[in-house]
Amino acid sequence: MLHRPAPSRHEHPREDPFWTRPAAALLEGLGTSPAGLTEAEAARRLAAQGRNIVAEGAPAALALKVLRRLVEPLVAILIVAALVSGLTGDWPGFGIILGIVGISVAMDVLQEYRAEQAAARLRDSVAVRATVRRDGRARPVPVEDLVPGDVVDLAAGALVPADGLVLVGEGAHANEALLTGEPYPVAKRPGPCAGTTPAEAANALFAGTALVAGSATMLVVATGHATRLGGVAAALAARRPATAFERGLRGLGLLILRLTAFLVLFVLLAHLAFHRPALESFLFAVALAVGLTPELLPMVTTVTLSRGALRMARKQVVVKRLAAIHDLGAMDVLCTDKTGTLTEARIALADATSPEVLRMAALNAGLASGVPTPLDAAILAAQPVPPGWRALAEAPFGFERRRSSVLVAGEGQGGATRLLVVKGAPEAVLAACTHAEGRAFDRAALLAEAEARGAEGLRLLGIAVRAVPEGEAVTGPEAERDLAFLGFCAFLDPPKQSAAAAVARLAALGIRTKIVSGDAAPVVRHLVAALGLPAEGLLTGEEIARLDDHALAARVEQVDLYARVSPDQKRRILLALKARGHTVGFIGDGINDAPAIHAADAGISVQEATEVARAAADLILLAPDLSVLAEGVEEGRRTYANVMKYVRMGTSSNFGNMLSMAVASLAIPFLPLLPAQILLNNLLYDLSEIGIPFDAVDREDLAAPHAWDMRAVLRFTLVMGPLSSVFDLATFALLLWGFSAAPEAFRTAWFVESMATQILVIFLIRTAGPAWRAAWPHPVLAATSLGALAAALALALGPVAPVLGFAPLPGPLLAALLALVLLYLAAAERLKRIAVRRA
Ligand SMILES: Nc1ncnc2c1ncn2[C@@H]1O[C@H](COP(=O)(O)OP(=O)(O)OP(=O)(O)O)[C@@H](O)[C@H]1O
Numbered sequence: 001m002l003h004r005p006a007p008s009r010h011e012h013p014r015e016d017p018f019w020t021r022p023a024a025a026l027l028e029g030l031g032t033s034p035a036g037l038t039e040a041e042a043a044r045r046l047a048a049q050g051r052n053i054v055a056e057g058a059p060a061a062l063a064l065k066v067l068r069r070l071v072e073p074l075v076a077i078l079i080v081a082a083l084v085s086g087l088t089g090d091w092p093g094f095g096i097i098l099g100i101v102g103i104s105v106a107m108d109v110l111q112e113y114r115a116e117q118a119a120a121r122l123r124d125s126v127a128v129r130a131t132v133r134r135d136g137r138a139r140p141v142p143v144e145d146l147v148p149g150d151v152v153d154l155a156a157g158a159l160v161p162a163d164g165l166v167l168v169g170e171g172a173h174a175n176e177a178l179l180t181g182e183p184y185p186v187a188k189r190p191g192p193c194a195g196t197t198p199a200e201a202a203n204a205l206f207a208g209t210a211l212v213a214g215s216a217t218m219l220v221v222a223t224g225h226a227t228r229l230g231g232v233a234a235a236l237a238a239r240r241p242a243t244a245f246e247r248g249l250r251g252l253g254l255l256i257l258r259l260t261a262f263l264v265l266f267v268l269l270a271h272l273a274f275h276r277p278a279l280e281s282f283l284f285a286v287a288l289a290v291g292l293t294p295e296l297l298p299m300v301t302t303v304t305l306s307r308g309a310l311r312m313a314r315k316q317v318v319v320k321r322l323a324a325i326h327d328l329g330a331m332d333v334l335c336t337d338k339t340g341t342l343t344e345a346r347i348a349l350a351d352a353t354s355p356e357v358l359r360m361a362a363l364n365a366g367l368a369s370g371v372p373t374p375l376d377a378a379i380l381a382a383q384p385v386p387p388g389w390r391a392l393a394e395a396p397f398g399f400e401r402r403r404s405s406v407l408v409a410g411e412g413q414g415g416a417t418r419l420l421v422v423k424g425a426p427e428a429v430l431a432a433c434t435h436a437e438g439r440a441f442d443r444a445a446l447l448a449e450a451e452a453r454g455a456e457g458l459r460l461l462g463i464a465v466r467a468v469p470e471g472e473a474v475t476g477p478e479a480e481r482d483l484a485f486l487g488f489c490a491f492l493d494p495p496k497q498s499a500a501a502a503v504a505r506l507a508a509l510g511i512r513t514k515i516v517s518g519d520a521a522p523v524v525r526h527l528v529a530a531l532g533l534p535a536e537g538l539l540t541g542e543e544i545a546r547l548d549d550h551a552l553a554a555r556v557e558q559v560d561l562y563a564r565v566s567p568d569q570k571r572r573i574l575l576a577l578k579a580r581g582h583t584v585g586f587i588g589d590g591i592n593d594a595p596a597i598h599a600a601d602a603g604i605s606v607q608e609a610t611e612v613a614r615a616a617a618d619l620i621l622l623a624p625d626l627s628v629l630a631e632g633v634e635e636g637r638r639t640y641a642n643v644m645k646y647v648r649m650g651t652s653s654n655f656g657n658m659l660s661m662a663v664a665s666l667a668i669p670f671l672p673l674l675p676a677q678i679l680l681n682n683l684l685y686d687l688s689e690i691g692i693p694f695d696a697v698d699r700e701d702l703a704a705p706h707a708w709d710m711r712a713v714l715r716f717t718l719v720m721g722p723l724s725s726v727f728d729l730a731t732f733a734l735l736l737w738g739f740s741a742a743p744e745a746f747r748t749a750w751f752v753e754s755m756a757t758q759i760l761v762i763f764l765i766r767t768a769g770p771a772w773r774a775a776w777p778h779p780v781l782a783a784t785s786l787g788a789l790a791a792a793l794a795l796a797l798g799p800v801a802p803v804l805g806f807a808p809l810p811g812p813l814l815a816a817l818l819a820l821v822l823l824y825l826a827a828a829e830r831l832k833r834i835a836v837r838r839a
């Protein structure tokens with residue numbers, strides 16, 4: 001909430017949308033000019049209005065984080081209680097408690113802060129940038145730093161970074177499907193506009209849409225949550241269901257919290273009923289609560305995920321949304337488009353029906369505004385634009401229409417002519433043709449020819465023309481009628497040989513790969529055969545259009561190939577797979593892939609992709625290669641496995657120890673540990689776990705997609721918790737009856753036993769198999785846990801022991817404790833096999 005920028009005061013959505021106001025008035029109202037803002041003014045507005053982001057809030061400032069921790073109820077109570085005990089004269093207790101709380105909070109905040117900073121730096125490295133005019137110069141600025149009043153230059157293919165008014169437009173067309181549902185690119189031009197709905201706003205551009213043709217200069221009017229998309233996306237984000245993992249963690253945290261509240265209340269009331277000192281009992285109960293709450297779990301998850309993100313970055317996968325790491329690890333179906341991931345994306349013209357066909361194709365490809373697509377580039381590489389021709393109008397390529405047209409004027413055979421040149425998918429072009437140039441028109445035969453060449457792996461484009469008389473106005477795709485078919489251009493895009501191995505590797509990781517392509521069915525089939533990919537079934541866009549979501553969901557399980565699908569169908573396929581209970585990833589690079597990337601559990605794109613695809617993605621591959629993705633999947637699973645280690649430690653050993661202490665406090669006439677000692681215990685235990693994110697994991701943990709399994713967590717708890725309690729009770733018995741320990745000695749011994757069992761068990765829990773056969777624990781983990789244990793021993797048995805209320809222990813008692821700890825570890829090693837038995 002803190003970072004949510006206030007809606008721009010310049011926008012009054014209901015009565016007065018910005019695009020109905022004159023440009024001059026808007027410029028003045030925003031205190032800017034076509035030359036843009038100064039850097040200083042932009043910085044000031046950024047601070048005042050917040051960043052141009054719609055998704056989750058930016059990480060909070062360090063001071064704020066500290067403050068937030070200090071006002072957490074348990075910590076606040078602890079501080080107050082310490083103050084009270086200070087006032088009653090117990091200054092050492094006061095100092096120690098405040099000291100321990102301080103160290104805990106500092107450690108927690110600092111770790112999380114550093115981890116978040118590192119993750120944010122990674123995210124920035126793949127941030128989409130916009131060309132912004134500031135201080136009179138145009139320079140690239142991360143879109144998150146745009147402010148109202150900025151003036152932005154956009155080229156074809158760019159992501160529209162904010163809502164704004166078109167100041168200058170050259171054949172600009174935007175794809176606004178995301179916002180209005182309109183699949184056909186709409187023309188954008190400067191000038192007045194009376195319509196009040198975004199769909200009518202021909203002079204405005206909206207955040208999240210894409211400029212697909214032409215160029216434009218835009219005045220930024222609204223950013224972040226104040227944008228049209230901001231409203232939509234905030235609603236979407238709010239509705240974005242938490243992953244099973246997030247839900248599981250949250251559920252577990254809540255469960256422990258309830259148990260804690262119940263237990264602590266019970267202990268407190270019992271103590272008071274037994275007429276124990278009130279303040280001391282209260283402090284004891286609060287310290288217990290601190291020990292019991294999984295207060296570190298959020299920090300631990302963030303740190304583990306950020307560590308995972310750093311490791312993944314070294315393997316060429318940049319994480320934009322941290323939680324996507326889990327989704328990647330949990331992914332069991334991957335949908336991919338064809339070009340770039342399965343092919344080399346080195347598209348080259350193979351042949352054309354005639355030189356005339358190629359000349360016409362070049363007119364269409366070269367005279368259309370905006371950056372040429374790879375197919376256009378391949379045409380122009382073989383045939384430059386014939387001289388003497390110029391473009392008068394165009395209807396840019398649309399992924400639903402699958403063709404583009406350009407009205408060109410120049411010298412034809414019979415003098416000056418105007419020609420509408422159309423190129424696109426063969427069936428899309430043939431559908432608008434009524435005859436053929438210089439031969440009989442046989443649509444069925446031409447379609448069969450296209451099909452046959454597709455089966456050889458050639459991508460085909462059809463070319464057609466119509467002479468347009470002087471008087472006829474050409475404004476959009478309506479003009480694409482009565483065309484004369486000229487012929488085909490055929491293209492080759494060599495299969496990527498490494499793709500087969502990558503798909504096999506993904507399969508070995510339990511991930512099924514499905515191909516979702518806008519290209520023709522024969523081309524997709526040929527590619528699959530050429531790479532030897534295992535794939536069953538094929539659905540075309542035409543067939544999918546006839547299926548409702550229910551029927552589609554029934555088919556997607558068996559079908560691995562999808563051809564001639566539109567952007568929205570890509571999204572539908574993805575949602576159908578999700579509806580079947582799969583965790584689905586989608587990797588793609590085009591504007592047409594963005595809706596599906598957005599809808600995926602793990603939306604993936606590549607560094608060279610269009611801005612819209614990159615903006616929609618959760619993860620960016622720095623190298624366009626599926627094997628890079630396989631590495632990322634393994635990292636995702638490693639991260640998950642390490643978070644699970646915390647969960648297991650927390651639910652069994654830590655919880656068990658604290659529970660035993662609560663019980664003991666009722667059974668014996670004195671506190672089993674002083675409040676400060678409990679806090680110290682908790683702090684050292686937390687310290688011992690800092691190394692977990694670094695740790696290696698079992699090979700089995702990488703082998704298959706994981707999902708949160710509450711039953712497994714419970715089983716682990718129900719086996720390992722009681723085990724820990726049994727040994728705690730044995731310790732009590734030994735201390736009370738074996739050694740008739742005085743309170744100070746009892747606490748010292750209990751502290752030592754509790755620390756040793758809690759900390760050392762990590763070396764067993766970290767693996768499902770025999771502990772001695774697993775990979776060595778990471779040196780950092782070994783250092784933090786053994787270091788924490790050494791510190792605990794030094795504090796309890798060394799020179800400062802008296803200050804903390806500890807007393808020296810006799811040799812035989814130490815030996816007995818050692819024996820108990822070893823016995824516990826041996827029992828834990830045996831029992832854990834029941835506890836973590838894999839499904
Ligand atoms: N610049 C263009 N001009 C005309 N037609 C085009 C153009 N680009 C693509 N097409 C047609 O639209 C179809 C779908 O586009 P495209 O192949 O890029 O979709 P895609 O889903 O991204 O495919 P892929 O899986 O290969 O990445 C193409 O097969 C082609 O017939």
Ligand SMILES: [Mg+2]
Nearest residue numbers: 337339589590
């Ligand atoms: Mg593509």
